[in-house]
Amino acid sequence: MTYVSADPASGPTRRATLAGLVGGAGAVLTAGCTAPGSAPAPTRTAWAAASAGGPTPGAMTLFKDPGFNFNGLLALGAAGYGAGEVGEVLTAVNTVNKAGLSAQSYTETFRKLGDQLREPPRDGTPGTQTTRFRALRAAQYYAQALFFVLGSDTPGSEEQLYRAGRDAWDRFCELCDPAPVTAHVPYGKTPLPVWFFRPDDSRERRPTVILTNGSDGQNVDMWTYGVAAALQRGWNALVYDGPGQGQLLFVDQVVFTPRWESVVTPLVDWLSARSDVDTGKIALTGLSMAGDLAPRAAAFEHRIAALVAMPGVLQPWLGFPPEIRQILTPDKEKTNNTWNNEVVPELPPSAAATLKKRFEPFSAPAMLAARKGRMFTDFYTPATLIKSLDITDVVGRIKMPTLVLDYEDEQFYPGQPRRMFDKLTAPKDYVKLTAATGAQLHCSPMAPQQHCEVVFDWLQEKLSGG
Template sequence: MTYISGDRESGPTRRALLVAGAGAALAAGCAPGGTPGAPAPTPSGSAPSGLASATGPTPGAMTLFKDPGYNFNGLLALGASGAGAAEVGEVLTAVNAINGAGLSAQTYVETFRKLGDQLLGPPPGAPADAQTKRFRALRAAQYYGQALFFVLGSKDPGSEEQLYKAGRDAWDAFCDLCEPAPVKAAVPYGTTPLPVWFFRPDTSNTPRPTVILTNGSDGQNVDMWTYGVPAALERGWNALVYDGPGQGQLLFVDRVVFTPTWEKVVSPLVDWLSARPDVDQDRIALTGLSMAGDLAPRAAAFESRIAALVAMPGCVEPWLGFPPEIREILTPSKEETNDIWNTKVVPELPPEAAAVLKKRFEPFSIPAMLQARQGKLFTDFYTPATRIQALSIASVVSRIKAPTLVLDYEDEQFYPGQPRQLYDALTSPKDYLKLTAAQGAQLHCSPMAPQLHCEVVFDWLQETLPGGGS
C-alpha cells in the first residue's frame, strides 16, 4: 500500500456486436455492491483465458466458480466471514453444491436461499442463546442477499421482493439482538422516508465521531456491516447505515430509483445526526462503497458539514463503466435508441446476458424492474441509460472541500482509471491508496480483504478527524 498525498460514430453494426458471444460483453456490469462493468458470464460458462492462472486476478483457490461474475459474488460472501457475516465452511459447502449441480442462476439462488432459511432455525445441540441467534441472523441476511442478486435470472423472478424482505427481516433480527441495539428511524426524504440504523458503542450521550456508510447500487445492509460498522464501533465511533433511492427498501418495496443529486439524500441524514447529543457535529464522515464512490463525493460537493470523505473506489462517470457495446446503443433520440434496442439488440441477446442486464438496469427504472419480475426484458432502454449518464460528477468534484481518501484496487474491473481521475480532479486535501493482489486485496472493493479495507479506511479517518469517541 502506498499513499500519494472522442467523437461518436454514426452507429455501429448492431448485429455485428452481438455474434460469437458479444452478448456477454454487452452484459458486463453485474456484481454486488453495485457498479457497471463487472466481468459478465460467458455463454459457455467457462472461465476467460488466464482467469485462474497463477497470474490471473483470482488464482488457484480464489476461483470458486469458473464464471467470473458468480465468482466475484462468492468471494464477497467468503470475505465477509471475518466480520461474522458469513461462515467459511457454509460458503464453501454452498459453492461445492452449486458446482456439483451445475452452475446457474437457479442453482445459486436455491442453494443460498435454503442456507438462509436454515440459519433462521436452531443450530445443532443446545438451544440457541441470543448471541447465537444474532450472528445466525446476520449470516442469513448475507445468504439471502446472495440469492437476491441472481433471482431475476432464475425460474422465479417474481419472488424478488419476497427474497429481499427475507433478507431484511434477518438483518432486523440481527440488529434487535445487538447490544446496544441500533436506533431505527425513518429520516424524511421527499415522500419516501429513508430507513436508518444508527449503531453506537454504548447508550451514553457522549458526543462521538460518526461515519455515514453509503452502499452501492445493489449491495445490502449486511455489506455495510462488513465494510464499516464493527470497525467504527471498535474505535469508539458511531456508524449510520441507510437505504437511499435505488437501494434496499426504497427500490424493492417503495419503488424509488437512483437520483443524481445525492446531497439531497445525505443532508437529511446529517440533519438527523446533528440533532443527537451523542454525535460530534464537527466530526461527521461519509464513505461510499462501490458505485457510492460516485454518490458520496457528489454529496460532499454540496454538503459542507461533511468533515471527511472516503470513496471506495473513486468514480466519476458510472456510465463509462458499461462496455462500448452498451453505451453505443444510446443516442440523443429516445425513439431511435429504443428502436435499436428492441429490434436489433434484444432479439440477439443470449439469456445469460439478458438476465444480467435486467439486474443492472432495475435500480434506474421501476418499469424495467417490474418487467424483469415477469420474466421479461425491459423495452425502454433510453430512460435508465440517461439516468446512469446523469450520475456524472465531473463538473462538481472541484467543489469538494473535505479531506478525501480515494481508494483504488489492483485489477479493478468496474471503474479502471477512474479512482485516479477523481483524485487528480480534487482540490481539497487528499490521499490516494491502491490495494493490491500481494495483499489479497485485489478486485473491486477488495472482496477477499474487507478487514484490511476497514483498517486502512478507519486509520485514515482517525488521523484526519483525531480524538476518538471512547
C-alpha cells in the same frame, strides 16, 4: 455480475458481440479490466503491488465465471466480521458447482442456506449471540440469492427474497447491545430507513460515519465494510437505504437520483440533532458505485468533515461497455427502437439477465418487467439517468479531506479512481489495495478487514488527531 447460459453465442454479429460483452465472459461487470495508461505516483500507497497469475489465483477461484466468483468471494470475505462462515460458504460453493453453475443453482442454494439459519440449530437451545449472528449470516446468504434471482426460474420472488434478507438483518439489529436506533428520515414522499449504531448507550459525543451502499449492495455489506470497524474504534455508524437501494428500490420502487446531496443532507440534519454525535466529526463513505454518490453529496454538503470514495467513481455510465453505451442517443424514440428491434431479440439469456439486473435500480418499470421474466422496453430513460450521475464537473467543489481508494484489477471502474484523485483540489490521499495481500478486485472482497483498517486509520488521523 453475470449469468451462465447453455445457449451458444452464435448468430448475427450483434448477438456475438453482446454475448462476449455480457454473457459468460462477464466483461460488463467483471473479468479483470485494467486501467488504461499510466499515472504519476500517488501521495501514499498501501501494500506493495504484486500480481499472482491473474485476479483470482488458486483458492480464490470458487467459480469459473468471474461474476459468480466475485459474489462468492464477497460472502467468503465477510466471515472476518461474522457476516459469513467459511465452511458454510465453501459448502454452498461445492453444492452449486456439483449441480452445475447457473443463476438457478446459485439462488436456490443460498436461499436454502438463509432459510436454515433462520431456524434454530438442530442441537441445543441457541443463546442470544448465536441467534444474532445466525441472522446476520442469513442476511448475507439471502443477499447472495437476491443478486441472481432475476436470472433464475423464479424472478418474481425478488421482493420476497429481499424481505427475507431484511427480516434477518432487522433480527440481527434487535439483538445487538445496544440495539441500533432506527428511524425514518424525511426524503421526498418516501422516508429513508436508518440504523444508527453506537458502541454503548452512554450518550458520549462521538465521531460518526455515514456509510453509503452501492447500486446493488444490501445492509449486511455495510456491517462488513464499516459498522463493525467503527464500533471497534469507538465510533458511531449510520446505515441507510437511499433511493435505488434496499427498501426504497425493492418495495417502494424509488430509483436513484443524481442529486445525492438531497439524500445525505437530511441524514446530517438528523445526526446533528443528536447529543451523542460530534457534529464536527461526521465522515461520509461510499462503497462501489457510491464512490460516485458520496463525493457528489460532499461537494454540496459542507458539514461533512471527511470523505472516503471506495473506489473513486466519476462516471458510472463508463462501467458499461461502449457497445451498450452507443445505443443511447439524444432521440428517445430512435434509441428505444434500436434497443427493442435490434438488440433485445439477439440477446442470449445470460446477457439479458445481466442487463435486467444492471438497470433495475434506475427504472421501476424495468424492475417490474424483469420480475415477470420480460426485458424492459424503455432503454433511454434509465440509461439517461445513469449517464446523469457524472460528477466530473463537481469534484472540484469538494473541500473536506478526501481519501480515494483504488484496487488492483478493478473490474468495474478501471482508471476512474486515479482520475478523481487528480481532479480533487481538496486535501487528498490515494490508496491502492493490491494482490500482494489478497486485497485485489473491486472493493477487496477477500480482504474487508484490510479495507476497513485503511479507511478507519485514515479517518482517525484526519478527525481524531492521530
